[in-house]
Amino acid sequence: MEAYYPNSGGAWTTVSGRSSRKPGPPPAPAPRCGDGDKAAVGEVADAVEGLEIGGEGDGARRLDKYEIPVEVSGDGAPPPADTFEAAGLVEAVLRCVARAGYESPTPVQRYALPIAGAGRDLMACAQTGSGKTAAFCLPVISGLVNAEAGGGAWSGGGRRDRGSFDRVRVAKPRALILAPTRELAQQIHDEAKKFSSDTGLKVVVAYGGTPIRDQLRDLERGADILVATPGRLVDMVERSRISLEAIKFLVMDEADRMLDMGFEPQIRNIVDRMGMPKNSRQTMLFSATFPPEIQRLASDFLSNYIFITVGRVGSSTDLIEQTIEFVNDGEKRGFLLDLLQKQSVDVADSKLQQPLTLVFVETKREADSLRYWLYTKGFPATAIHGDRTQQERESALRSFKNGNTPIMVATDVASRGLDVPNVAHVINYDLPKSIEDYVHRIGRTGRAGKAGIATAFFSESNHHLAKGLLELMTEAKRDVPKWLVEYAERPYYGGSSYGGRGRRAGGGGGYGGRDYRRNDDYSGGGGRYNGGANNYAAGGDYSVHGDGYYAGGGRGGGGGRSSYHAEAPPPRYYPSYAMGTASISASGWN
Numbered sequence: 001m002e003a004y005y006p007n008s009g010g011a012w013t014t015v016s017g018r019s020s021r022k023p024g025p026p027p028a029p030a031p032r033c034g035d036g037d038k039a040a041v042g043e044v045a046d047a048v049e050g051l052e053i054g055g056e057g058d059g060a061r062r063l064d065k066y067e068i069p070v071e072v073s074g075d076g077a078p079p080p081a082d083t084f085e086a087a088g089l090v091e092a093v094l095r096c097v098a099r100a101g102y103e104s105p106t107p108v109q110r111y112a113l114p115i116a117g118a119g120r121d122l123m124a125c126a127q128t129g130s131g132k133t134a135a136f137c138l139p140v141i142s143g144l145v146n147a148e149a150g151g152g153a154w155s156g157g158g159r160r161d162r163g164s165f166d167r168v169r170v171a172k173p174r175a176l177i178l179a180p181t182r183e184l185a186q187q188i189h190d191e192a193k194k195f196s197s198d199t200g201l202k203v204v205v206a207y208g209g210t211p212i213r214d215q216l217r218d219l220e221r222g223a224d225i226l227v228a229t230p231g232r233l234v235d236m237v238e239r240s241r242i243s244l245e246a247i248k249f250l251v252m253d254e255a256d257r258m259l260d261m262g263f264e265p266q267i268r269n270i271v272d273r274m275g276m277p278k279n280s281r282q283t284m285l286f287s288a289t290f291p292p293e294i295q296r297l298a299s300d301f302l303s304n305y306i307f308i309t310v311g312r313v314g315s316s317t318d319l320i321e322q323t324i325e326f327v328n329d330g331e332k333r334g335f336l337l338d339l340l341q342k343q344s345v346d347v348a349d350s351k352l353q354q355p356l357t358l359v360f361v362e363t364k365r366e367a368d369s370l371r372y373w374l375y376t377k378g379f380p381a382t383a384i385h386g387d388r389t390q391q392e393r394e395s396a397l398r399s400f401k402n403g404n405t406p407i408m409v410a411t412d413v414a415s416r417g418l419d420v421p422n423v424a425h426v427i428n429y430d431l432p433k434s435i436e437d438y439v440h441r442i443g444r445t446g447r448a449g450k451a452g453i454a455t456a457f458f459s460e461s462n463h464h465l466a467k468g469l470l471e472l473m474t475e476a477k478r479d480v481p482k483w484l485v486e487y488a489e490r491p492y493y494g495g496s497s498y499g500g501r502g503r504r505a506g507g508g509g510g511y512g513g514r515d516y517r518r519n520d521d522y523s524g525g526g527g528r529y530n531g532g533a534n535n536y537a538a539g540g541d542y543s544v545h546g547d548g549y550y551a552g553g554g555r556g557g558g559g560g561r562s563s564y565h566a567e568a569p570p571p572r573y574y575p576s577y578a579m580g581t582a583s584i585s586a587s588g589w590n
């Protein structure tokens with residue numbers, strides 16, 4: 001059973017003052033276990049208020065002031081565009097952008113739009129929640145419209161092929177956007193439709209877990225832009241229902257994931273062996289993380305590309321208040337319960353509301369089991385993972401988004417790309433295998449200029465992540481518990497600490513925030529671009545290695561754990577969790 005509450009009507013807003021939907025009434029409370037501690041509830045209520053869940057105050061989006069480090073490398077990069085108009089988007093797309101409430105481009109959009117508009121291949125690394133989807137959708141749509149009109153950087157060969165199905169009915173999309181999960185493909189599909197609604201272009205989505213015939217029927221009506229997961233795409237190409245020979249744009253979202261061990265052979269197959277043009281194609285890869293090893297692989301698909309990195313390496317960390325707690329495996333449930341109780345907000349007549357909270361676990365079994373356990377404790381939770389049917393997955397996501405089940409227990413299937421407005425808290429109940437996955441997971445909150453909280457439960461088995469976590473928290477200027485510093489300094493002998501090829505679990509080199517071509521062994525790189533717009537701290541080397549640690553932090557239960565000795569087990573801080581919001585200092589969006 002998913003629904004505990006009547007539908008609250010959703011609660012999210014667009015850019016300041018242009019709300020498309022007003023915050024709905026808070027959902028009715030679930031039956032609660034335990035009466036909680038009044039002071040703690042009040043404290044978290046303050047924190048929740050500070051997070052502007054569904055609101056439009058200080059935490060809502062503000063796009064007027066950026067101070068974001070940007071690096072651009074590669075030959076001949078065009079300068080950034082301050083407005084959507086200056087980026088050269090066609091009129092029909094500009095109208096859609098305005099309708100979406102986007103007043104000005106985000107930093108990654110300012111840089112990526114002109115590069116894409118100039119027809120250049122691109123590898124873009126920008127923080128989670130920073131608007132990468134529009135950064136690739138807008139130029140692709142604009143480019144296709146331009147090509148139809150016979151102009152612009154993509155002119156030539158732009159004739160619409162939708163009519164040429166005849167008896168065989170082979171769809172020939174001109175743009176292909178690949179995404180690693182079904183939900184993300186759906187989301188991109190929705191966005192691409194939104195931004196092309198005035199253009200007459202047809203956007204189609206293809207992903208597994210649903211009957212292929214429905215999607216084939218859709219394709220038969222024509223497709224200019226195809227958004228797909230790799231498996232379903234291969235299936236359709238092999239059935240000769242899709243031809244890739246007209247592709248002019250290839251985009252990979254979450255590109256480092258797409259080229260990781262799991263997907264890489266399939267991607268090579270799609271790009272190199274399924275008739276996709278090589279020379280006339282423009283290829284763009286986007287992610288919040290780009291480990292150097294994956295960059296090297298990715299460069300096989302690109303030609304004379306420009307690399308941009310926007311924002312702090314790896315994450316929109318300024319917006320996310322990160323906390324790491326040492327919690328032994330057997331104590332996680334109690335700790336979680338305590339957190340959830342404390343963050344419940346008293347809305348009226350002793351009714352309690354949970355802010356949207358995403359709880360990541362390692363296995364599908366644990367996701368189900370934890371969801372059920374939470375349910376028995378009176379917490380309205382749903383679960384999303386790969387063993388649920390697609391229908392169940394979609395219903396879980398819907399129920400989470402609309403607040404019916406404000407807690408969602410998830411495996412990594414929900415770690416990348418999903419844009420659920422107003423997720424207030426991401427809890428890494430089990431930490432992921434790699435630090436990149438951690439960056440993506442916590443990036444489900446703190447999106448589009450809003451603040452968020454991320455809490456991680458660290459246990460002995462996460463030793464391999466200590467160094468990476470320490471670097472990330474230091475970079476984000478967060479309090480770092482001393483025990484984490486000591487874990488990070490202790491050598492790790494636990495075998496491979498990598499979650500896949502090219503993944504780092506520890507320090508060194510960042511999360512792919514630097515163009516790997518700039519390493520000494522690469523001779524073809526070039527021209528570091530240093531002419532950013534006024535408000536940018538363009539260029540300027542930065543690394544994830546901070547000068548010092550914040551070891552004595554003393555934020556409630558979160559910092560100042562100086563009593564840890566390497567031989568002794570780290571102290572537990574259950575249940576003294578305090579969720580502070582005082583130090584939220586957003587950059588980039590506000």
Ligand SMILES: Nc1ncnc2c1ncn2[C@@H]1O[C@H](COP(=O)(O)OP(=O)(O)OP(=O)(O)O)[C@@H](O)[C@H]1O
Nearest residue numbers: 102104105106128129130131132133288417419448
């Ligand atoms: N120029 C803009 N003005 C206002 N809102 C924007 C703008 N661009 C994007 N957004 C909004 O910001 C949110 C995050 O965007 P998006 O999902 O594209 O982030 P992302 O960078 O792809 O994140 P992730 O790395 O997690 O995939 C979305 O809700 C989107 O509608």
